[in-house]
Amino acid sequence: MRKVKITGLGLGIPAKKVSSEELEEKYGIPAGFSEKYSGVSSRYFAETESCAQLGALALHDAMRDAGITCSDLDLLISAAGSYDHPIPHQSALLKKEMNWGPNTIPVFDIDATCLSFVTALDVATDLIGSGRYRRIAIVSSEIASRTANPHAFETFTLFGDGAAAAIIEATEEDCGILTSRFETWEEGALHTIFPGGGLKNFYRDHPYDPVFFSFHMDGMKLLKLARKTLPAFVEHLFQGTGLQMADMDLIIPHQASKAGLALFRADFNLPESQLHNTLDTFGNCIAASIPITLCDAVRKGRVERGDTLLLIGSAAGFTLGGMVLKY
Amino acid sequence: MRKVKITGLGLGIPAKKVSSEELEEKYGIPAGFSEKYSGVSSRYFAETESCAQLGALALHDAMRDAGITCSDLDLLISAAGSYDHPIPHQSALLKKEMNWGPNTIPVFDIDATCLSFVTALDVATDLIGSGRYRRIAIVSSEIASRTANPHAFETFTLFGDGAAAAIIEATEEDCGILTSRFETWEEGALHTIFPGGGLKNFYRDHPYDPVFFSFHMDGMKLLKLARKTLPAFVEHLFQGTGLQMADMDLIIPHQASKAGLALFRADFNLPESQLHNTLDTFGNCIAASIPITLCDAVRKGRVERGDTLLLIGSAAGFTLGGMVLKY
Numbered sequence: 001m002r003k004v005k006i007t008g009l010g011l012g013i014p015a016k017k018v019s020s021e022e023l024e025e026k027y028g029i030p031a032g033f034s035e036k037y038s039g040v041s042s043r044y045f046a047e048t049e050s051c052a053q054l055g056a057l058a059l060h061d062a063m064r065d066a067g068i069t070c071s072d073l074d075l076l077i078s079a080a081g082s083y084d085h086p087i088p089h090q091s092a093l094l095k096k097e098m099n100w101g102p103n104t105i106p107v108f109d110i111d112a113t114c115l116s117f118v119t120a121l122d123v124a125t126d127l128i129g130s131g132r133y134r135r136i137a138i139v140s141s142e143i144a145s146r147t148a149n150p151h152a153f154e155t156f157t158l159f160g161d162g163a164a165a166a167i168i169e170a171t172e173e174d175c176g177i178l179t180s181r182f183e184t185w186e187e188g189a190l191h192t193i194f195p196g197g198g199l200k201n202f203y204r205d206h207p208y209d210p211v212f213f214s215f216h217m218d219g220m221k222l223l224k225l226a227r228k229t230l231p232a233f234v235e236h237l238f239q240g241t242g243l244q245m246a247d248m249d250l251i252i253p254h255q256a257s258k259a260g261l262a263l264f265r266a267d268f269n270l271p272e273s274q275l276h277n278t279l280d281t282f283g284n285c286i287a288a289s290i291p292i293t294l295c296d297a298v299r300k301g302r303v304e305r306g307d308t309l310l311l312i313g314s315a316a317g318f319t320l321g322g323m324v325l326k327y
Numbered sequence: 328m329r330k331v332k333i334t335g336l337g338l339g340i341p342a343k344k345v346s347s348e349e350l351e352e353k354y355g356i357p358a359g360f361s362e363k364y365s366g367v368s369s370r371y372f373a374e375t376e377s378c379a380q381l382g383a384l385a386l387h388d389a390m391r392d393a394g395i396t397c398s399d400l401d402l403l404i405s406a407a408g409s410y411d412h413p414i415p416h417q418s419a420l421l422k423k424e425m426n427w428g429p430n431t432i433p434v435f436d437i438d439a440t441c442l443s444f445v446t447a448l449d450v451a452t453d454l455i456g457s458g459r460y461r462r463i464a465i466v467s468s469e470i471a472s473r474t475a476n477p478h479a480f481e482t483f484t485l486f487g488d489g490a491a492a493a494i495i496e497a498t499e500e501d502c503g504i505l506t507s508r509f510e511t512w513e514e515g516a517l518h519t520i521f522p523g524g525g526l527k528n529f530y531r532d533h534p535y536d537p538v539f540f541s542f543h544m545d546g547m548k549l550l551k552l553a554r555k556t557l558p559a560f561v562e563h564l565f566q567g568t569g570l571q572m573a574d575m576d577l578i579i580p581h582q583a584s585k586a587g588l589a590l591f592r593a594d595f596n597l598p599e600s601q602l603h604n605t606l607d608t609f610g611n612c613i614a615a616s617i618p619i620t621l622c623d624a625v626r627k628g629r630v631e632r633g634d635t636l637l638l639i640g641s642a643a644g645f646t647l648g649g650m651v652l653k654y
Contacts, residue, residue, distance in 0.1 A: 050526070101513070109439065180459075213530050317416065
């Protein structure tokens with residue numbers, strides 16, 4: 001086991017809660033579509049907040065939870081697909097938003113879209129393991145609503161905005177990462193894509209178009225690829241650990257979609273009680289989904305110290321990621 | 328020492344070389360401005376290439392240098408500030424460009440703007456140290472020309488495009504990272520900024536404007552902050568190692584600017600022979616600058632196995648980073 005302890009978790013939730021009824025009415029979406037197809041009855045939209053502001057809310061919350069101040073931190077990692085500006089990297093803007101003054105702990109970003117948090121947790125554990133850092137903050141702050149394709153109900157009703165943060169630290173206690181694994185299938189690289197706005201289709205050369213400058217997801221192709229690749233992936237994840245799905249006290253899946261969660265549960269024959277979900281009230285918050293769901297599970301008393309948790313999900317790329325965590 | 332060996336280095340250079348004379352003529356810049364103020368006599372501009380394509384060129388080159396194929400790799404990290412699309416992350420697009428078919432090694436991005444490569448090398452060394460990965464590819468591919476503010480000669484003549492890649496692996500040999508350090512000063516967070524195009528000033532709400540949708544750098548403020556912070560930073564970097572500047576066989580600085588390099592050399596009283604620079608022929612290639620310069624130094628025979636190298640630079644953030652590497 002690679003030892004690490006999550007000593008604080010926090011949330012940064014936008015002020016504006018949006019019900020599916022409101023959304024359906026405003027955008028002429030058939031009534032009931034959202035709950036039925038997306039599984040989301042309400043979500044939060046960042047109407048005024050920036051990624052840095054939501055991230056700072058989450059980080060303040062997690063630091064309160066851990067009982068620490070900025071002088072106790074050695075490193076700040078922003079782990080998300082969203083960003084306020086193309087430059088500087090989001091972690092620098094987040095640190096500025098925290099207003100820590102003369103504190104000079106370093107910052108950098110990790111981006112693996114929806115798996116950014118799990119990737120950062122995995123990486124940060126090795127940074128702690130090498131003895132160079134004792135305590136690291138990981139913040140995932142995502143604003144999906146601003147870039148949603150308003151004509152694609154499937155994605156427009158599915159995504160939500162929000163942030164979550166975790167404080168992790170070196171520990172002598174019996175907790176940490178029992179195993180983790182990530183795999184990327186290039187055949188799915190373009191199943192999720194935001195065509196405009198990067199350097200390939202730069203603004204200068206493309207007049208604003210709400211579809212071209214928005215997030216596209218081929219849900220059917222993603223589901224198909226996930227179902228094809230997940231069984232062997234999970235087998236490899238558990239290989240050599242003596243563990244299996246049934247040993248997981250709680251599974252925290254990425255809140256990809258209603259269909260994705262249902263098929264995952266069916267394909268692995270999992271009782272509903274073994275999973276914790278927040279899709280209904282938060283939507284899919286990209287990289288923030290897994291830590292929001294973990295934080296929610298802990299706060300609702302569904303996780304005890306010593307529990308064995310499985311964090312698992314998919315990301316643009318196409319990547320599958322899984323981590324077995326002794327909490 | 329955290330053991331790691333750089334077994335391959337490679338370059339991905341755009342086809343189009345642009346002399347300062349051409350640039351000055353085309354954009355009405357006073358003749359001689361570029362060489363005199365930016366220190367750049369020529370650079371490469373990616374007129375047709377994408378970040379993924381340049382990155383793939385560099386990675387092919389580095390893999391040839393290391394004598395490996397994709398099945399020898401365990402992880403691919405994209406370490407840059409540039410990206411072809413906002414989603415998916417750049418490493419997924421790079422992997423697709425490599426066309427490795429069924430290979431499923433994972434990918435993720437690290438972004439610390441100009442210090443992305445050094446940050447990724449630092450992180451990847453701990454991933455190898457924990458025993459989970461044996462061989463990792465790090466690719467920094469940057470296209471600065473497309474987002475340069477055409478009215479700001481200072482930046483327009485300074486930056487260039489290019490990519491570099493490194494293959495690093497576990498080793499029993501006497502090489503690796505002797506020490507490394509990163510510090511971020513939030514007071515400089517906005518000294519380098521790309522105002523438009525992220526979620527804060529989303530394209531929907533801001534008609535295209537070549538200045539707003541471009542990279543801005545307050546060179547004077549950055550120089551001032553770097554000179555204020557560098558002496559203590561370097562002292563802390565060497566602390567406890569028994570090493571000092573004079574022990575460095577070669578220094579590979581970020582190719583920030585002519586003035587930055589000159590002041591660094593003057594402030595630390597370094598002989599010209601102790602530094603390797605590529606500013607003159609590549610310009611500032613953001614995160615690709617340090618690995619391009621390292622690769623150039625190795626290929627020109629300025630680096631021998633066993634040499635002690637200092638990689639050092641600044642990044643948006645404002646961050647200073649340094650790493651002492653036994654090559």
